Amino acid sequence: xxxxxxxxxxxxxxxxxxxxxxxxxxxxxxxxxxxxxxxxxxxxxxxxxxxxxxxxxxxxxxxxxxxxxxxxxxxxxxxxxxxxxxxxxxxxxxxxxxxxxxxxxxxxxxxxx
Amino acid sequence: xxxxxxxxxxxxxxxxxxxxxxxxxxxxxxxxxxxxxxxxxxxxxxxxxxxxxxxxxxxxxxxxxxxxxxxxxxxxxxxxxxxxxxxxxxxxxxxxxxxxxxxxxxxxxxxxxx
Numbered sequence: 001x002x003x004x005x006x007x008x009x010x011x012x013x014x015x016x017x018x019x020x021x022x023x024x025x026x027x028x029x030x031x032x033x034x035x036x037x038x039x040x041x042x043x044x045x046x047x048x049x050x051x052x053x054x055x056x057x058x059x060x061x062x063x064x065x066x067x068x069x070x071x072x073x074x075x076x077x078x079x080x081x082x083x084x085x086x087x088x089x090x091x092x093x094x095x096x097x098x099x100x101x102x103x104x105x106x107x108x109x110x111x112x113x
Numbered sequence: 114x115x116x117x118x119x120x121x122x123x124x125x126x127x128x129x130x131x132x133x134x135x136x137x138x139x140x141x142x143x144x145x146x147x148x149x150x151x152x153x154x155x156x157x158x159x160x161x162x163x164x165x166x167x168x169x170x171x172x173x174x175x176x177x178x179x180x181x182x183x184x185x186x187x188x189x190x191x192x193x194x195x196x197x198x199x200x201x202x203x204x205x206x207x208x209x210x211x212x213x214x215x216x217x218x219x220x221x222x223x224x225x226x227x
Contacts, residue, residue, distance in 0.1 A: 032213040043218035094212035103156040
């Protein structure tokens with residue numbers, strides 16, 4: 001079965017600084033990878049996903065993630081964060097066998113003014 | 114913005130009570146899900162449905178039950194609440210049948226059982 005590890009439970013970062021939220025997965029077959037974001041007092045919403053094709057995927061608000069098969073990683077990055085990026089970020093994986101999504105424990109990103 | 118609703122948002126209840134958490138979506142999605150999330154922990158899938166009259170158990174054993182009589186409605190019931198049921202419950206839905214589809218989440222229900 002697949003699994004997801006988010007190595008950092010909390011990441012504080014100053015406004016306008018770059019950030020990387022780490023995600024590693026394990027699976028014996030090809031995977032689908034997701035990043036979901038949960039803003040305070042809201043439900044989770046999809047930030048970006050990798051299904052196939054280009055290994056670099058981007059969101060509309062400046063985040064990007066790169067699928068690295070050899071390192072089994074799907075780290076999320078943003079070159080310059082805003083206060084409004086403060087949220088909980090969840091990495092998730094499914095695979096081509098049509099198995100349910102498995103979520104990581106989440107990383108709380110706190111942007112400091 | 115996704116149209117998926119959960120009620121109540123917060124519930125404090127005594128041990129032994131029967132409770133039903135409501136989830137509704139207006140997007141016509143076939144697939145619906147219930148997740149349980151403890152603070153600082155992973156989301157765990159407890160139930161899902163491929164469509165009307167279809168329900169499946171997820172990867173986390175749960176004493177709750179679900180029903181799917183209408184496409185838009187996927188309620189979760191606890192027959193006898195216990196303190197161990199204290200958690201946040203998240204409902205979600207997606208179009209199609211595959212797990213690669215984007216899931217749309219409701220705001221969640223925070224349950225406290227005394």
